[in-house]
Amino acid sequence: MARGKRQDVWEFFGGLLKERREGAGLSQGELGGRVFVSGAYIGLFEQGIRKPQLDVAKRIDEVLQTGGIFERTWRKLIDKSPYASYFHAVAELERVATRICEFAPMAMPGLLQTASYTRALTIATYPFATEQYIDEQIAARLERAALLQDATRPEYWVVLHENAVRASVGGAATMVEQLEHILALARKRWVLVTVVPRAVGAHAHMTGTLKLMEFMDQPPTAYTETEFSGTLLDDPAVVKQARHAYDLLRAATLSPEASLELIESAAEDFRRCTRTT
Numbered sequence: 001m002a003r004g005k006r007q008d009v010w011e012f013f014g015g016l017l018k019e020r021r022e023g024a025g026l027s028q029g030e031l032g033g034r035v036f037v038s039g040a041y042i043g044l045f046e047q048g049i050r051k052p053q054l055d056v057a058k059r060i061d062e063v064l065q066t067g068g069i070f071e072r073t074w075r076k077l078i079d080k081s082p083y084a085s086y087f088h089a090v091a092e093l094e095r096v097a098t099r100i101c102e103f104a105p106m107a108m109p110g111l112l113q114t115a116s117y118t119r120a121l122t123i124a125t126y127p128f129a130t131e132q133y134i135d136e137q138i139a140a141r142l143e144r145a146a147l148l149q150d151a152t153r154p155e156y157w158v159v160l161h162e163n164a165v166r167a168s169v170g171g172a173a174t175m176v177e178q179l180e181h182i183l184a185l186a187r188k189r190w191v192l193v194t195v196v197p198r199a200v201g202a203h204a205h206m207t208g209t210l211k212l213m214e215f216m217d218q219p220p221t222a223y224t225e226t227e228f229s230g231t232l233l234d235d236p237a238v239v240k241q242a243r244h245a246y247d248l249l250r251a252a253t254l255s256p257e258a259s260l261e262l263i264e265s266a267a268e269d270f271r272r273c274t275r276t277t
Contacts, residue, residue, distance in 0.1 A: 122138070
């Protein structure tokens with residue numbers, strides 16, 4: 001489902017929620033209290049800005065006595081999402097974030113990936129994938145990345161480990177394109193990139209990716225991901241811990257200028273490989 005159409009259906013979900021809530025004579029705060037979220041969250045659901053978790057959709061059905069319409073609609077939307085079940089909410093939150101801070105230890109983050117890089121990464125992860133599946137993954141990544149070209153793009157900070165910069169995903173030509181893409185975004189000041197050099201050794205958050213998101217009118221979130229699963233966190237104490245880990249990571253990085261020099265050096269190394277093959 002295309003981004004515009006998917007958002008239209010989420011807005012339909014929100015409009016239906018508002019209609020049923022008002023029909024039951026409940027304010028946003030009253031409904032929120034009964035389903036264990038804030039009234040402000042109910043307002044965000046109704047505007048299609050934030051998407052409820054499945055358990056919240058079920059509780060809304062129970063309180064408003066809808067016969068399960070919100071659960072069914074939620075499941076239909078998720079089934080049509082191009083993302084893994086644990087990631088769909090993250091992709092939606094990226095669209096409304098005012099700041100995104102990300103750490104990538106082994107591979108480039110999705111918002112920075114080129115089509116060729118995504119293709120190579122997908123085939124490496126799913127060697128028996130069909131061309132249709134690969135094309136869907138590429139389209140989904142590029143759709144997400146489009147937010148960086150928007151006039152209202154979020155402030156985007158990225159910490160890369162040097163392993164992610166130097167790992168030859170898809171071969172030398174693909175890596176040249178990928179690294180040049182990151183350099184171009186950095187030079188446009190659409191993203192601030194720093195690199196944790198290999199020489200640092202041990203550092204904070206050694207395993208998995210980390211993404212922090214801040215918003216205009218809702219609490220910040222943290223998202224961590226390993227190879228087969230991801231977890232979206234919004235508990236304030238846990239998000240604070242994640243922010244502390246990210247601050248420690250940034251303290252271990254090269255300066256922005258030195259980081260771009262390292263990326264340029266890696267790109268040149270890959271260029272030499274293309275000239276000798």
